Amino acid sequence: MLRHTYEGQDCNLARTLEVIGERWSLLIIRSALLGTTRFDGFLGSLDIARNVLSARLTRLVDQGIMERVPYQDKPVRYEYRLTDVGRDLTRAVVALMQWGDRNLPQELGPPRRADHVGCDGAVHVELRCEQCGRAVHDEEVDVVRLR
Amino acid sequence: MLRHTYEGQDCNLARTLEVIGERWSLLIIRSALLGTTRFDGFLGSLDIARNVLSARLTRLVDQGIMERVPYQDKPVRYEYRLTDVGRDLTRAVVALMQWGDRNLPQELGPPRRADHVGCDGAVHVELRCEQCGRAVHDEEVDVVRLR
Numbered sequence: 001m002l003r004h005t006y007e008g009q010d011c012n013l014a015r016t017l018e019v020i021g022e023r024w025s026l027l028i029i030r031s032a033l034l035g036t037t038r039f040d041g042f043l044g045s046l047d048i049a050r051n052v053l054s055a056r057l058t059r060l061v062d063q064g065i066m067e068r069v070p071y072q073d074k075p076v077r078y079e080y081r082l083t084d085v086g087r088d089l090t091r092a093v094v095a096l097m098q099w100g101d102r103n104l105p106q107e108l109g110p111p112r113r114a115d116h117v118g119c120d121g122a123v124h125v126e127l128r129c130e131q132c133g134r135a136v137h138d139e140e141v142d143v144v145r146l147r
Numbered sequence: 148m149l150r151h152t153y154e155g156q157d158c159n160l161a162r163t164l165e166v167i168g169e170r171w172s173l174l175i176i177r178s179a180l181l182g183t184t185r186f187d188g189f190l191g192s193l194d195i196a197r198n199v200l201s202a203r204l205t206r207l208v209d210q211g212i213m214e215r216v217p218y219q220d221k222p223v224r225y226e227y228r229l230t231d232v233g234r235d236l237t238r239a240v241v242a243l244m245q246w247g248d249r250n251l252p253q254e255l256g257p258p259r260r261a262d263h264v265g266c267d268g269a270v271h272v273e274l275r276c277e278q279c280g281r282a283v284h285d286e287e288v289d290v291v292r293l294r
Binding site: 005006007008009010011012013014015016017019021023026027030033034046047064085087088089090091092093094095096097098099100101102103104108109110111112113114115116117118119120121122123124125126127128129130131132134136138139140141142143144145146147 | 153154155156157159162163166181234238240242243244246247248249251255257258259261264265266268271272274276277278281285287289290293294
């Protein structure tokens with residue numbers, strides 16, 4: 001957590017960024033969504049120093065985003081799994097990833113895809129109005145202050 | 148841009164974070180979504196130093212997220228507006244904000260809401276399958292490597 005990074009901001013985007021906005025944190029969560037669970041797995045998927053990875057995982061566990069679960073007895077070894085709170089970041093992670101797919105395109109195409117398990121269709125992030133039920137375009141969204 | 152922060156990561160989440168992952172950048176974009184356009188407006192809505200704000204705005208313009216548009220002639224003064232590429236971050240910003248609404252709740256309730264212009268319903272972010280057309284739960288999403 002970037003402690004007090006955005007102090008004075010009465011905003012849940014700011015609060016969210018204080019939890020997951022630190023360098024590497026969202027990429028660790030992405031690797032967990034890709035199925036990585038073990039320390040060495042995260043280390044292999046990220047160009048990150050062991051001590052930084054260790055600190056980030058500890059922080060994510062402290063924040064309730066991941067949990068540390070023993071997978072072996074002697075010696076005890078642990079793996080890291082997303083909690084429901086962590087998995088609830090799926091929409092945000094996919095939204096950021098697909099913004100990159102659209103706006104920072106590469107010759108070889110997107111390196112990852114979000115699939116619908118069982119159906120294998122591509123999953124996309126969309127905005128929907130709770131009242132009228134319609135899909136909402138970006139320019140139809142008005143972010144308003146409530147206080 | 149956090150230059151080379153995530154070098155070696157063949158991932159569009161990493162690429163996106165290199166563009167907008169710098170401290171304050173997403174909050175500047177949030178303020179723009181709330182209707183702020185002028186330098187002093189951003190300064191008033193963020194507890195940020197003038198030089199940092201200036202550097203961030205310049206970077207966002209360089210990256211094509213915002214554009215600098217004159218609004219006065221003598222002396223020439225500029226305002227900052229989201230481009231289509233910047234507005235395309237709406238889903239990601241709302242997804243992160245609403246993750247905070249759900250998981251970091253406050254006594255007074257969420258300080259901001261995303262409204263559907265014209266209908267005034269609340270807008271939510273959801274995952275949808277392109278193939279079967281269904282809304283998709285977090286646990287039904289499989290992020291897969293394509294290369």
